Each structure stands twice: as structure tokens, then as C-alpha cells.
Amino acid sequence: MSPCRGKCxxxxxxxxRTIPGAPDFDLHGYCAGGCRPCHRxxxxxxxxxxxxxxxxxxxxxxxxxxxxxxxxxxxxxxTARIGRHAWPLLYGTVREEDNERAQVAALRRDDLAALATxxxxxxxxxxARLDAVQQLERAPAATGRRExxxxxxxxxxxxxxxxxxxxxxxxxFKPANAGDLASAFEASESLQGDEPWPVMTFxxxxxxxxxxxxxxxxxxxxxDAVTRSVPMRLRVAQLPYAPRARWLALPLRTANEEPLGxxxxxxxxxxxxxxxxxxxxxxxxxxxxxxxxxRRETTGVAFHYDQPGAQAPQALLLAVPVEGQxxxxxxxxAETVLDALELAQLxxxxxxxxxEGGHFLPALxxxxxxxxxxxxxxxxxxxATPP
Amino acid sequence: MASITTWTRxxxxxxxxxxxxxxxxxxxxxxxxxxxQWQLGEFNGEDAGSPVVARLQxxxxxxxxxxxxxxxxxxxxxxxxxxxxxxxEAEAVRGSDGGTLRERVExxxxxxxxxxARRVSRAVxxxxxxxxxxxxxxxxxxxxxxxGTLRFLRIxxxxxxxxxxxxxxxxxxxxxxxxxxxxxxxxxxxxxxRASVREVVEEWLRALESLMQEGRPRxxxxxxxxxxxxxxxxxxxxxxxxxxxxxxxxxGGLDWHAFDVxxxxxxxxxxxxxxxxxxxxxAPATFRGMPASRWWEFEDSQVDLGSIAAEPEDLPRxxxxxxxxxxxxxxxxxxxxxxxxSIGRVGWLIVADTFGIRTSIPHYAETRRDATWSMWxxxxxxxxxxxxxxLFLPPVAARTMDSAPLEDVSFxxxxxxxxxxxxxxxxxxxxGRPLDRARDLQERAELRRDPAxxxxxxxxxxxSYKLASHPPANWIPFxxxxxxxxxxxxxxxxxxxxxxxxxxxxxxxxxxxANAGTTWLFEEEVPRAGVRVVRRLRYTRxxxxxxxxxxxxxxxxxxxxxxxxxxxxxxxxxPK
Numbered sequence: 001m002s003p004c005r006g007k008c009x010x011x012x013x014x015x016x017r018t019i020p021g022a023p024d025f026d027l028h029g030y031c032a033g034g035c036r037p038c039h040r041x042x043x044x045x046x047x048x049x050x051x052x053x054x055x056x057x058x059x060x061x062x063x064x065x066x067x068x069x070x071x072x073x074x075x076x077x078x079t080a081r082i083g084r085h086a087w088p089l090l091y092g093t094v095r096e097e098d099n100e101r102a103q104v105a106a107l108r109r110d111d112l113a114a115l116a117t118x119x120x121x122x123x124x125x126x127x128a129r130l131d132a133v134q135q136l137e138r139a140p141a142a143t144g145r146r147e148x149x150x151x152x153x154x155x156x157x158x159x160x161x162x163x164x165x166x167x168x169x170x171x172x173f174k175p176a177n178a179g180d181l182a183s184a185f186e187a188s189e190s191l192q193g194d195e196p197w198p199v200m201t202f203x204x205x206x207x208x209x210x211x212x213x214x215x216x217x218x219x220x221x222x223x224d225a226v227t228r229s230v231p232m233r234l235r236v237a238q239l240p241y242a243p244r245a246r247w248l249a250l251p252l253r254t255a256n257e258e259p260l261g262x263x264x265x266x267x268x269x270x271x272x273x274x275x276x277x278x279x280x281x282x283x284x285x286x287x288x289x290x291x292x293x294x295r296r297e298t299t300g301v302a303f304h305y306d307q308p309g310a311q312a313p314q315a316l317l318l319a320v321p322v323e324g325q326x327x328x329x330x331x332x333x334a335e336t337v338l339d340a341l342e343l344a345q346l347x348x349x350x351x352x353x354x355x356e357g358g359h360f361l362p363a364l365x366x367x368x369x370x371x372x373x374x375x376x377x378x379x380x381x382x383x384a385t386p387p
Numbered sequence: 388m389a390s391i392t393t394w395t396r397x398x399x400x401x402x403x404x405x406x407x408x409x410x411x412x413x414x415x416x417x418x419x420x421x422x423x424q425w426q427l428g429e430f431n432g433e434d435a436g437s438p439v440v441a442r443l444q445x446x447x448x449x450x451x452x453x454x455x456x457x458x459x460x461x462x463x464x465x466x467x468x469x470x471x472x473x474x475x476e477a478e479a480v481r482g483s484d485g486g487t488l489r490e491r492v493e494x495x496x497x498x499x500x501x502x503x504a505r506r507v508s509r510a511v512x513x514x515x516x517x518x519x520x521x522x523x524x525x526x527x528x529x530x531x532x533x534x535g536t537l538r539f540l541r542i543x544x545x546x547x548x549x550x551x552x553x554x555x556x557x558x559x560x561x562x563x564x565x566x567x568x569x570x571x572x573x574x575x576x577x578x579x580x581r582a583s584v585r586e587v588v589e590e591w592l593r594a595l596e597s598l599m600q601e602g603r604p605r606x607x608x609x610x611x612x613x614x615x616x617x618x619x620x621x622x623x624x625x626x627x628x629x630x631x632x633x634x635x636x637x638x639g640g641l642d643w644h645a646f647d648v649x650x651x652x653x654x655x656x657x658x659x660x661x662x663x664x665x666x667x668x669x670a671p672a673t674f675r676g677m678p679a680s681r682w683w684e685f686e687d688s689q690v691d692l693g694s695i696a697a698e699p700e701d702l703p704r705x706x707x708x709x710x711x712x713x714x715x716x717x718x719x720x721x722x723x724x725x726x727x728x729s730i731g732r733v734g735w736l737i738v739a740d741t742f743g744i745r746t747s748i749p750h751y752a753e754t755r756r757d758a759t760w761s762m763w764x765x766x767x768x769x770x771x772x773x774x775x776x777x778l779f780l781p782p783v784a785a786r787t788m789d790s791a792p793l794e795d796v797s798f799x800x801x802x803x804x805x806x807x808x809x810x811x812x813x814x815x816x817x818x819g820r821p822l823d824r825a826r827d828l829q830e831r832a833e834l835r836r837d838p839a840x841x842x843x844x845x846x847x848x849x850x851s852y853k854l855a856s857h858p859p860a861n862w863i864p865f866x867x868x869x870x871x872x873x874x875x876x877x878x879x880x881x882x883x884x885x886x887x888x889x890x891x892x893x894x895x896x897x898x899x900x901a902n903a904g905t906t907w908l909f910e911e912e913v914p915r916a917g918v919r920v921v922r923r924l925r926y927t928r929x930x931x932x933x934x935x936x937x938x939x940x941x942x943x944x945x946x947x948x949x950x951x952x953x954x955x956x957x958x959x960x961x962p963k
């Protein structure tokens with residue numbers, strides 16, 4: 001059982017309370033010493049980095065820390081409350097950088113003063129964030145949206161106020177094709193020819209040319225090197241799902257095989273398995289299109305050929321047989337077409353084209369009689385009408 | 388009483404001086420539409436028919452030989468295995484030590500992961516990892532390494548095995564000629580685990596080798612003195628062997644026009660002739676901005692050939708416009724399926740029109756006795772040679788993904804100092820990341836600064852004598868040098884080193900590589916506009932579904948001249 005258990009828990013609870021409903025953060029790593037979940041003893045590595053475990057409560061180490069609080073904080077002020085919360089964080093950073101116990105123990109008085117100043121600064125920042133959260137609580141609720149959406153927005157705003165923009169909260173969703181997805185990811189190994197490794201090679205190659213993939217790769221490399229507890233577990237799905245299909249990222253089986261055609265290939269680092277009923281959450285890291293070229297390509301030979309300029313007419317001619325005549329004759333049809341063409345030419349005739357005929361045609365004569373003895377058209381009035 | 392009746396005659400006038408209404412192409416009654424067609428000559432009969440069927444005989448021959456480099460020996464080319472880009476451009480990058488730090492770490496971790504997946508015990512894995520640990524940097528290396536690499540090393544050193552070293556140990560333990568790897572004794576693998584570990588190691592080595600395509604360390608197509616690729620291809624066509632040479636290929640997109648014909652050359656290509664006859668429907672050839680042949684038809688507004696301004700002496704432009712406007716609609720295309728990496732020679736082309744009249748269409752070269760040049764044919768190196776009569780379809784990657792530059796070196800002229808400079812802007816760091824050379828130099832200079840040794844900066848307003856100015860260490864001089872027969876070439880030099888700073892040679896592979904580094908340049912290769920050479924990783928898929936990853940160089944135009952401010956024997960006024 002850890003010596004400072006209880007006290008630390010209290011502080012952590014304070015932090016947890018700030019974000020209601022947040023998952024249970026493991027804050028024990030921030031504790032100055034001693035405190036750790038009772039079910040797990042410190043590893044040898046950690047023991048080496050921590051202040052002496054044997055240090056009894058109220059021993060020198062503890063006294064020094066108490067001294068730090070007493071030195072700078074009025075115990076009941078809000079700043080002190082936050083300062084106490086800030087302390088594990090602050091002390092955590094000290095521990096990270098100077099991992100030699102001797103150095104922690106040898107903190108001089110002016111070091112402590114400097115630390116206290118820093119703790120105050122951290123305290124002020126935390127206070128500002130708490131204030132921001134309280135501000136949010138007081139803000140009038142947005143209207144016009146669904147209750148759940150408003151609640152989500154409020155919680156997101158709270159989390160952002162406390163932790164800043166870097167902490168991303170991911171939405172949980174249920175894909176419409178969950179069943180397909182689950183069976184597609186289930187077939188991950190059979191897609192890769194019953195081997196687990198081709199996807200790793202694919203990923204490593206992509207990491208060389210795609211920056212986002214490279215960053216993910218680096219995260220896994222670091223995680224693997226440092227903890228070995230988050231092994232990269234890449235699974236492959238190919239949609240639309242077809243049993244016994246082969247992953248298109250792999251070489252084709254034979255030289256004459258035709259690629260399947262357009263497929264969506266998903267490569268995911270999954271924690272657990274994809275189940276048809278489970279809700280999903282995740283990050284999209286990168287996406288791109290790969291094209292398998294064809295063995296034969298269509299090119300072309302161009303040639304010059306003088307084609308006629310004639311075009312099909314733009315009107316339909318409905319020809320009706322002459323009355324009394326039962327059957328069409330070829331001549332009659334040809335005459336009809338020629339007539340139509342002639343009429344078309346006539347259609348384009350205007351007064352100027354008529355030349356001398358223009359004296360009489362078009363025969364648009366309108367009478368005008370002042371006394372109204374005949375039907376009169378007064379063009380003056382027509383011309384005066386504004387268009 | 389009779390009244391007077393006057394008559395007014397209405398005369399409709401449809402003609403106007405302005406073309407505006409006419410150009411609106413309004414639509415009225417059917418007769419009017421027909422009249423308009425008649426006016427535009429669409430009912431004029433011509434003694435011609437529309438082509439409806441084309442029969443084409445084409446003979447294709449695959450490229451079977453390739454020769455890398457100007458004096459490279461001919462070797463077999465397998466177009467179905469890898470794109471030509473890979474064959475020509477791929478560099479040998481990883482060398483014997485397994486490549487960059489990151490590659491070695493990745494390889495090491497990959498082996499451990501594979502062993503873990505096979506349920507090899509933790510003790511065995513630890514023993515293997517301990518056989519080749521990634522060691523922390525020595526003091527000397529600390530000074531030379533960039534901060535990014537140091538950060539990487541600080542986390543990795545002592546924690547992960549060096550995959551490159553592990554692979555080397557296996558290769559050393561494996562007798563020459565054996566295809567199955569042997570486990571090195573220093574791994575201390577217990578007898579019970581040997582079989583499974585050996586299997587894993589074999590798979591691992593295979594994956595490691597196939598991860599990237601690498602060229603041969605010597606005899607690459609890259610000519611360091613010209614900063615260009617040079618290679619040849621050969622196929623055996625009907626008229627004999629055809630050798631195509633890409634002399635000044637800058638890297639990047641390869642296409643048929645990068646190749647010239649080498650008459651009389653031979654690489655010993657094999658016979659792979661495949662004549663076949665295709666029957667197809669000719670389709671009108673179209674191009675953007677092509678004028679529509681009909682009155683009521685929308686044209687593409689993106690290209691407006693009518694607005695090309697041409698002076699009377701701009702013959703090519705006038706020809707282009709005239710061709711596009713007047714003759715553009717007399718061209719047809721028949722599709723031809725060709726295998727990538729082959730040359731196709733059209734034997735004959737017969738077109739049948741709507742009246743059943745067949746016309747044989749001769750090749751352009753046959754229509755003119757004096758034809759020696761064609762826009763759409765590979766240029767022949769020999770003067771007066773016939774126009775090549777085939778279609779070359781190079782087997783190149785259509786679509787690649789390129790990484791950010793691993794190396795970016797600019798070659799500039801500095802007329803004031805009378806030298807050319809190679810400026811290493813980006814080089815590959817020891818951990819395999821692009822490293823901004825100028826920033827790295829600055830960071831390390833700040834770390835190295837020692838006020839006790841360097842002394843206080845000179846008081847402002849004080850004159851001090853300098854033997855020479857110091858351009859940054861990533862500026863590498865190329866000095867002009869006279870050669871026999873008289874010509875000028877640029878030879879790589881080095882600058883006198885600033886006191887205290889360690890000597891820095893070129894950091895880029897482009898300059899510093901033992902086999903293919905640029906140690907001298909033909910003078911004409913550094914023009915006034917300058918030259919920029921970039922090395923980057925390229926990724927593509929090929930026809931057999933295989934994936935290819937290789938490192939390629941590419942030359943582009945630079946950004947003009949540069950000035951290093953290099954001066955000798957001068958006096959400096961300390962700044963205020």
C-alpha cells in the first residue's frame with residue numbers, strides 16, 4: 001500500500017471532477033512519490049527514478065514538499081487548491097528530466113523557490129482554464145438543435161477549455177455497412193494470401209512517400225521501441241467485400257490475371273476486433289489512389305480523309321400522298337423533297353431579294369381613311385407605341 | 388360626299404449591317420431552319436463519302452534490350468517486371484550497412500515483430516536484439532549529427548536492434564551460394580528454436596530486400612558530369628533492329644519524345660514481331676477549341692483559336708490557326724491496342740466509305756519524297772535519314788507518388804566570384820529525413836559557439852582585416868579549369884575552413900557519393916538560369932500488380948544566378 005495514497009487520490013479527483021463523465025485518467029504517473037495503484041508495485045526502472053520509497057511519511061522528502069506548499073500558498077486560497085493539483089504535474093516534469101534521485105533530493109532552496117514560481121504560473125493557467133469552464137456553464141444554452149447535439153457541443157467546449165485544442169475528442173459512430181466491414185476485416189489474412197506481413201511491407205513503403213503515413217509509422221516505431229505494449233496491428237479490408245478475394249495491393253497471382261477493378265482498400269490499426277454491432281471511433285490518417293496500369297494501352301493512328309461537308313437536314317418532312325393516289329412513287333417522293341427545299345429557299349426571300357418584284361410584293365397594303373369610310377390602320381399610333 | 392382613302396404599304400426589312408442578330412443563331416420555323424442549312428452549304432453535294440470502316444495492319448515488336456549509361460553493356464529488358472523508370476533511375480541506396488538509421492531501426496523492429504508473431508520466446512528475442520544493439524552516438528558523431536537524428540537516436544539507442552547489422556551478420560554466417568540463410572552464432576538461438584527462427588529470418592530478409600528497388604552501385608544511367616540520364620533501348624522491327632536512345636533525360640516523366648533513333652546501332656535485340664490486322668470504325672479526331680463544323684452546335688469556350696494574335700511573319704502560328712480552323716475536321720483516328728514497351732509499325736491502312744469505295748492511306752513518309760522530319764516521330768540522329776515509321780509506346784509508370792525531396796541541390800553561376808556553386812539546400816539526414824542544411828548549420832554553429840575561444844565580437848565601427856570571406860558550408864565551389872582539347876570544365880573544390888569549425892565536405896549523395904557523385908561538370912551544364920537537382924523517392928504500381936519504390940533524381944531549371952559574396956583580402960567594418 002502506498003504511503004501517500006488518499007492524499008493524491010484527492011487531488012486527482014479534483015482534476016477528474018473538472019470534466020464530468022470523462023474516462024478515468026491514470027494520473028498516478030504524476031505523483032511525486034509513493035503513490036501508485038495498490039494492485040501494481042513499481043517496476044525496477046521506476047523505483048530507480050523515484051525518491052526513496054523507504055522515506056517515511058513525514059520524512060525529509062515529504063517535509064521538503066510540504067515546505068514548498070507552505071512557502072508559497074495560502075492553504076485555503078483557490079490558488080493553493082489549484083497549485084496542489086498543479087504540483088503533481090510539475091513534479092512529474094522534474095522527475096522526467098532529472099531522473100537521478102540525487103538531483104531531486106539535492107533541490108536547493110532557490111530551486112524550490114523557482115519551482116514554486118513555476119507552480120504558481122501553472123496554477124494561474126489552471127485557474128484561467130477553470131474560469132473558462134465556469135464561463136461556459138453560465139453561457140446561455142444554444143437553441144434550435146437537438147438536445148444530444150447541444151449536450152455534445154457543451155462537453156466538447158468544456159474539454160477544450162480545460163485541455164486545449166490539442167486534445168481531440170473523437171465521435172463514436174455506427175457504420176451503415178457494419179456487417180460488411182466486420183466480415184471484410186475478418187478476411188484480412190485471407191486477403192493477404194494467409195500471411196500477416198504483406199500489409200506491413202505495404203505500410204512501410206507508403207511511409208516512405210506519404211508524410212502522414214510516415215508520422216504514424218514513427219509513432220509506432222517509438223511506441224514499439226519504448227514500451228512494446230502497443231504492437232502495430234494492421235488489418236486489411238477490401239470493399240465491396242467478396243470472400244476469397246485477393247488484396248489489390250499485392251502482386252497479381254499470374255501474369256495474365258486481370259485486376260478486379262475499382263476497390264476500396266482499408267488498412268486499419270485496430271484495437272480489438274471489428275464486430276458488426278460495435279460502435280467505432282478512429283482517425284483517418286491518409287488516403288490515396290493507386291492505379292495498376294494495363295499491359296496493353298489503346299493508342300491511335302490518325303489519318304487525313306476529306307469527308308463530305310453535307311449534313312442531315314434539321315427538319316422532318318411529313319409527306320402525305322396526293323388524294324386519290326394509293327401508293328407512293330419514287331418520283332412523287334423526290335418531288336416532295338425538292339419542293340420542300342425550294343420552299344425553304346423561298347422562305348429566305350426578303351424584299352431586297354425580290355428586286356423588281358419588290359414593287360408589288362409583299363402585298364401588304366393597308367387602307368387609311370380620315371372619315372372612317374374604310375377599315376383604317378393608323379401606323380402613326382403603332383410607331384408611337386413605345387416598344 | 389366621297390372621302391379620300393390612302394394606302395400604306397408595309398415593307399419588312401430583315402437585312403441589317405450589324406451581325407449581332409445573325410450570330411445569335413435564333414431558331415424559327417422548320418422551313419427557316421432548312422433555309423439556313425442551304426445558305427451554310429450543308430446541302431451541297433460532294434464527290435466523297437464518310438469513312439465507316441478502317442482496316443489496319445500493324446506489326447509490333449517488344450523492347451527486349453536495354454543498355455544503361457553511355458557505354459553500358461546491353462542486357463535483357465523485362466517490361467512486364469518493372470517500369471522503365473525503375474530500371475533507369477533506381478539508385479543503390481542502402482549499401483552494406485542497411486541504409487539510414489530509420490531504415491535499420493525499422494528492419495530491426497520488423498524482425499522482432501515477426502519473431503513475436505511466431506511465438507519465439509522473449510529470451511531468444513532479447514538475445515538476438517542484443518547481438519546488434521543500436522549504439523548511442525560517440526562524441527564525434529554528436530557534433531556532426533543534426534538535432535532530428537539525435538532525438539531519434541536518444542530514444543532508439545540501446546532499445547532496439549540495428550536491423551542492418553543483423554542482416555549483415557546473417558549474410559556473413561551464410562555460405563556463399565546458399566539460398567537459405569544460416570543463423571549467426573552470436574545470436575545464441577537455442578537448438579529448439581532454430582528452425583522457426585531461420586524461417587522467420589528468411590522471410591524477413593526477403594521482405595527487406597524487396598522493400599525497395601535498387602540499381603547497381605556502379606554503371607548507373609546517371610551521368611554525374613552532365614546531371615542527366617543516358618540509356619538505350621532496342622527492339623527488332625521489320626526493317627531491322629531499332630535502337631532508341633534517351634540522351635538528355637532529366638528524370639521525371641518519360642515519354643516517347645525523350646528518345647532519338649540511333650541509326651546503325653545494335654544491342655542484339657530479339658525477334659518478337661507480332662503482325663496483326665485490326666478492323667475498327669474511324670472516329671473524327673477532335674482537339675480542344677476545335678471549331679464545330681455546324682451552325683447550331685456549341686463550341687468549347689476554353690480555347691479560342693480566333694483570339695490567337697499572329698503577325699504576318701508568324702508563320703507557325705498562322706499555319707496552326709489555319710490548320711485548326713480550316714482542316715481540323717478532316718482528320719480521323721483509328722484505335723490501336725499496343726503492348727506497353729513495344730514499337731508498332733503500321734503496314735497498311737485501308738478505309739472504306741459509305742459508298743463502299745476503298746482508299747489506301749499511305750504513310751506520311753511515302754507521300755513526300757523529301758520527307759526527313761515529322762513532328763510525331765522519334766528524331767533520327769542521322770541527317771537525311773527517313774522518318775521513322777513506327778509508334779513507340781514506352782513502358783513507363785503512368786502515375787507515381789513522389790516523396791518530399793530527400794536532397795535538393797542547386798547549381799548556380801556566380802559571375803562576380805567567377806565560380807559555380809552547388810548549394811545543398813536539403814540533404815538526407817542520418818535518420819533518413821530531409822534536412823534543411825542551412826538551418827542545421829546554424830543550429831550546430833550555435834551549439835559550438837564558445838565565447839572563451841572565439842573572443843568578444845569586435846567593437847562597432849572598428850575595421851578588421853579578413854583574408855577571405857566564408858560562404859556557408861553548404862555552398863560547394865566548382866572552379867573553372869582548362870582542359871585539353873581546349874574547353875572549360877568545372878571542378879569541385881573546397882573552401883578554406885573557418886577556424887574552429889570542422890571541415891565539411893558535400894553532405895549530399897548527389898555530390899559526395901563515391902561512385903556517382905559529381906566531382907566535375909561540363910561548363911555548359913550550369914547555364915545562367917541555373918540548375919536544380921532533386922532526389923526523391925518514387926512509388927508506383929506496375930502491370931503485374933507489383934509495387935515499386937525507388938530513389939530517383941530529377942533535373943529542373945534553377946532560379947538564376949547566385950552570389951556567394953566570396954571575397955579575398957578585404958577589410959570589414961564591424962556593424963554598429
